[in-house]
Amino acid sequence: MTNYRPFKKEIERLCWKDLLELHEVSEGWYVEYKKEVPEAKSITKSVSSFANQYGGWLFYGIAETLDGSNRAGEIIGIQKDAMTAAMKRVRDAINRGISPVPFYKVKVVYNNQKNLGVIVVQVTLGMNAPFIHQSGRIYFRKGDSSEPIEANTRLDLEELLKRQERAKKSLRDFVKQDLSLMQSESAPLLMLKIKPDFRYWNMIERKIKFNEYCSIMRGKTDAYFDIPFDNNYSGPRCFVSRQVQTNNPLENVLTLFYYYDCSASITIPLNVLNIANLDDRFSFSRPILEMIYEKKLRSINLIDLNSLFTLIYAIILKYFALIKYERQELDFLCKMAAYNMSNKMCFLDDKAFVDNISKNGLPIIHQSNFLIPEGDEIEDYISIKNKDPRGTAPKDIRRTIGNVMAITAPLLSYLGIPAEIQADMDFGRYFVPKQNKKGA
Numbered sequence: 001m002t003n004y005r006p007f008k009k010e011i012e013r014l015c016w017k018d019l020l021e022l023h024e025v026s027e028g029w030y031v032e033y034k035k036e037v038p039e040a041k042s043i044t045k046s047v048s049s050f051a052n053q054y055g056g057w058l059f060y061g062i063a064e065t066l067d068g069s070n071r072a073g074e075i076i077g078i079q080k081d082a083m084t085a086a087m088k089r090v091r092d093a094i095n096r097g098i099s100p101v102p103f104y105k106v107k108v109v110y111n112n113q114k115n116l117g118v119i120v121v122q123v124t125l126g127m128n129a130p131f132i133h134q135s136g137r138i139y140f141r142k143g144d145s146s147e148p149i150e151a152n153t154r155l156d157l158e159e160l161l162k163r164q165e166r167a168k169k170s171l172r173d174f175v176k177q178d179l180s181l182m183q184s185e186s187a188p189l190l191m192l193k194i195k196p197d198f199r200y201w202n203m204i205e206r207k208i209k210f211n212e213y214c215s216i217m218r219g220k221t222d223a224y225f226d227i228p229f230d231n232n233y234s235g236p237r238c239f240v241s242r243q244v245q246t247n248n249p250l251e252n253v254l255t256l257f258y259y260y261d262c263s264a265s266i267t268i269p270l271n272v273l274n275i276a277n278l279d280d281r282f283s284f285s286r287p288i289l290e291m292i293y294e295k296k297l298r299s300i301n302l303i304d305l306n307s308l309f310t311l312i313y314a315i316i317l318k319y320f321a322l323i324k325y326e327r328q329e330l331d332f333l334c335k336m337a338a339y340n341m342s343n344k345m346c347f348l349d350d351k352a353f354v355d356n357i358s359k360n361g362l363p364i365i366h367q368s369n370f371l372i373p374e375g376d377e378i379e380d381y382i383s384i385k386n387k388d389p390r391g392t393a394p395k396d397i398r399r400t401i402g403n404v405m406a407i408t409a410p411l412l413s414y415l416g417i418p419a420e421i422q423a424d425m426d427f428g429r430y431f432v433p434k435q436n437k438k439g440a
Contacts, residue, residue: 022072044097049139049146051102051126061118077116127167333381352424363416
């Protein structure tokens with residue numbers, strides 16, 4: 001068992017009454033009781049062994065029974081005025097004493113009448129094992145104790161390494177998933193892939209029901225930048241949402257696949273312009289047309305990226321709304337795949353973009369299909385933050401814009417816009433609500 005829970009609810013929703021259920025739960029492979037917070041080495045020994053084995057739960061402030069059953073006995077608790085220091089000791093021990101740091105959740109369950117609290121730590125089975133204790137040892141959970149791997153125990157160590165390889169393969173397979181759907185398309189498009197950070201994989205599963213899912217996808221998640229998905233249905237191990245509206249439903253439209261593990265694939269058709277479309281709507285259409293005429297490239301197609309930033313912003317907000325409903329505050333890994341891009345040029349209505357191509361020439365795309373960023377190792381993915389260091393979900397526009405730029409910056413580089421030029425571009429204007437632009 002790799003996702004054991006002693007309660008019928010998530011750790012975030014636990015109350016003092018729930019702790020009474022532990023009187024029927026014995027200490028063992030998945031549970032450990034301590035009447036007080038021990039020294040740092042003991043904390044990291046327990047946490048690393050759970051992460052290396054099956055995951056588990058630690059309770060600081062609960063004593064074991066003395067009858068040999070190892071069940072939870074007296075709930076002694078930790079004094080409320082000592083709780084800040086106790087929590088700091090637990091977090092510091094885990095964050096500094098285990099490499100790599102495993103994923104864990106920690107919550108204080110209070111009894112306000114007695115001014116007491118119990119520290120609850122939930123540790124997930126770690127996909128990036130082995131987790132090495134600060135002493136240099138690798139601990140496994142053996143019954144109700146944490147034991148180091150013996151020098152001649154190769155099978156346990158090999159299993160830890162295989163677990164990491166399985167995590168990498170799962171990530172590679174996810175990126176390749178759905179990509180075959182794009183092979184028959186001829187128009188330029190992007191496939192945005194979002195998956196929870198692999199540290200969380202054993203702690204999450206989709207809980208949302210179809211009606212609630214449709215309500216979020218059809219409803220508004222932002223007052224100014226929103227994407228209503230009007231066509232929603234179920235698919236193989238996923239829900240599917242499409243923005244059909246007045247488009248032909250048989251054509252490739254903006255589509256989101258939301259999977260059982262809370263990952264998502266989003267197909268984004270790109271807007272293509274020809275020189276006849278470069279009109280007065282754009283501030284810098286004239287100098288770009290002059291360069292195109294000079295190079296005798298009248299038939300070239302331009303990939304219009306001007307609406308891409310707010311589109312990805314709206315997609316992230318919609319995805320975060322789903323994750324919030326799932327009661328998850330997780331970081332995510334992201335990768336993008338581009339299709340049918342060769343012999344085209346990207347276009348941004350921006351002075352720094354135009355100044356750059358005036359000096360250095362038109363950035364013609366030569367590759368047709370490519371991954372962004374390249375590579376299939378875990379470190380080759382873009383990290384998306386869904387909570388700040390204080391542990392609260394993103395509530396202001398700046399954090400979401402930061403995620404948008406983290407996703408789009410590598411794409412722009414692949415399409416011929418170097419990072420130095422991007423630094424001079426005015427991306428902020430894309431996120432100004434339309435009704436405010438007149439006064440800008």
